[in-house]
Amino acid sequence: MQDNSANPLTNAKPQGDARPSPCRVALIGFGTVGRAVAKILCERRDGPLRLTHISNRNVEKKRQSWVPADVLWTDDLELVLHSDVQIVVELIGGLDPAGQIVRRALEAGKSVVTANKQLIARQGPDLLRLAASHGCRLEFGASVAGGVPVLPALRTGLCGDRLHGIAGILNGTCNYILSRIEHARIPFSEALEEAQARGYAEADASEDLDGGDARAKLTILVLAGLNAQVTPESVRARSIRPIDAVDFDYAAELGCTIRQISRADLNEGTLFAEVGPCLVPADSPFGRVQKNLNLVLTSGQYGGDMAFLGAGAGGDPTAVAVVSDLMFVAESLSGDARGAANKVSAPAISSDFETPWYLRFFVRDQPGIVARLAQILAEHRLNIDSVLQKPGFDKAALPFVITLEPCRDSQLHPALEKMSGLDFALRPCLCLPILR
Ligand SMILES: NC(=O)c1ccc[n+]([C@@H]2O[C@H](COP(=O)([O-])OP(=O)(O)OC[C@H]3O[C@@H](n4cnc5c(N)ncnc54)[C@H](OP(=O)(O)O)[C@@H]3O)[C@@H](O)[C@H]2O)c1
Numbered sequence: 405m406q407d408n409s410a411n412p413l414t415n416a417k418p419q420g421d422a423r424p425s426p427c428r429v430a431l432i433g434f435g436t437v438g439r440a441v442a443k444i445l446c447e448r449r450d451g452p453l454r455l456t457h458i459s460n461r462n463v464e465k466k467r468q469s470w471v472p473a474d475v476l477w478t479d480d481l482e483l484v485l486h487s488d489v490q491i492v493v494e495l496i497g498g499l500d501p502a503g504q505i506v507r508r509a510l511e512a513g514k515s516v517v518t519a520n521k522q523l524i525a526r527q528g529p530d531l532l533r534l535a536a537s538h539g540c541r542l543e544f545g546a547s548v549a550g551g552v553p554v555l556p557a558l559r560t561g562l563c564g565d566r567l568h569g570i571a572g573i574l575n576g577t578c579n580y581i582l583s584r585i586e587h588a589r590i591p592f593s594e595a596l597e598e599a600q601a602r603g604y605a606e607a608d609a610s611e612d613l614d615g616g617d618a619r620a621k622l623t624i625l626v627l628a629g630l631n632a633q634v635t636p637e638s639v640r641a642r643s644i645r646p647i648d649a650v651d652f653d654y655a656a657e658l659g660c661t662i663r664q665i666s667r668a669d670l671n672e673g674t675l676f677a678e679v680g681p682c683l684v685p686a687d688s689p690f691g692r693v694q695k696n697l698n699l700v701l702t703s704g705q706y707g708g709d710m711a712f713l714g715a716g717a718g719g720d721p722t723a724v725a726v727v728s729d730l731m732f733v734a735e736s737l738s739g740d741a742r743g744a745a746n747k748v749s750a751p752a753i754s755s756d757f758e759t760p761w762y763l764r765f766f767v768r769d770q771p772g773i774v775a776r777l778a779q780i781l782a783e784h785r786l787n788i789d790s791v792l793q794k795p796g797f798d799k800a801a802l803p804f805v806i807t808l809e810p811c812r813d814s815q816l817h818p819a820l821e822k823m824s825g826l827d828f829a830l831r832p833c834l835c836l837p838i839l840r
Pocket residue numbers: 432433434435436437438459460461462495496497498500501519520521546547550716717718719722
């Protein structure tokens with residue numbers, strides 16, 4: 405006898421049961437992620453999703469024999485937008501024409517699934533409103549941390565909490581480079597070249613190294629988890645380029661390592677947010693994240709701290725997130741609803757965190773240097789926690805470190821300005837927050 409009961413967790417009906425007709429899906433963009441999404445959809449033809457269109461420029465070059473013959477390949481986007489598909493998957497990336505495609509699909513009453521962080525970080529709230537006004541859905545679970553299901557967790561699993569903090573390692577390229585400097589004690593430039601040779605960094609990696617990519621992702625996490633709307637440009641981004649192998653030596657002296665951290669704390673109506681290299685305890689969750697993995701930690705008033713770790717990029721993991729969104733949309737088109745609309749606030753934004761600090765100097769050695777620096781710090785009411793100097797360096801270019809007790813960035817900044825004019829300073833002081 406056939407068991408016709410649904411899976412009580414997923415509601416999925418066993419095969420052979422009478423099911424509604426599958427949801428028609430068009431894929432726009434057949435690149436790394438698009439191809440991996442198509443593969444999953446084509447291998448699961450008996451599921452709730454039916455791939456009907458694949459669209460890409462010069463589409464003839466993209467054709468694959470494993471795609472069933474009834475899928476229409478086209479480079480004509482109008483044909484897709486005027487078809488009877490119910491969900492459009494946008495996987496071409498960038499703002500234009502991706503933004504136009506998403507807008508037009510929503511206006512035509514089609515739900516949209518996208519992995520496009522730049523688009524969602526800049527236009528997400530507008531597009532969500534547009535989707536709601538046309539009775540359809542916009543899902544973007546793959547836009548942050550690739551295959552790590554942190555956005556769905558924020559929008560469903562944690563929406564019962566009141567989150568006040570989100571912090572993450574969101575850029576695999578930076579984490580790869582910093583991990584390599586950490587383990588091989590090689591210069592930044594060599595670690596970057598290695599990352600480029602292995603395909604972990606693009607030829608122009610500025611967007612990754614200088615924090616643009618991570619702050620777009622942080623903007624989306626803030627929207628989904630803290631219900632706050634900010635622009636990516638309003639979040640300060642500091643580059644990892646000045647990090648030197650010697651900084652890992654000094655960080656180790658402090659029981660720390662260095663990672664690019666994206667963090668946001670909502671505190672009495674102000675959102676403290678920034679992206680940049682930070683000292684983190686070597687044995688902390690952040691300190692242990694190696695190579696190109698992503699980690700997101702959330703802090704909630706009721707549920708405390710949560711961690712999400714996994715592959716932040718790659719065709720297959722990202723495709724899983726896209727297909728999960730598709731499954732959800734297909735389910736919601738038949739009546740379900742996830743993530744009740746939370747009210748979005750527009751808080752004041754600041755990067756003026758109060759933290760302990762790591763100051764690294766490169767100086768031409770002469771008597772009285774520490775006394776001069778200590779005097780400037782004292783004039784600005786800044787307390788020294790420790791002074792670290794490793795032996796064996798050339799006195800003509802001597803690195804040493806001062807760590808400070810917690811103070812605000814705004815308190816420290818004038819002291820740094822004064823220090824930058826000192827005649828023994830060979831490089832601008834590298835100043836990193838220490839996260840405990
Ligand atoms: N790759 C990842 O690991 C990853 C992870 C998370 C999120 N994402 C996001 O997923 C999206 C897709 O990334 P991807 O890595 O798959 O990119 P990709 O490999 O560059 O694929 C993009 C595809 O879109 C096509 N395309 C670009 N512009 C087009 C246009 N104007 N009209 C029609 N087709 C166009 C490209 O065609 P050509 O081949 O002719 O250039 C290519 O096939 C992006 O938003 C990205 O940020 C990617």
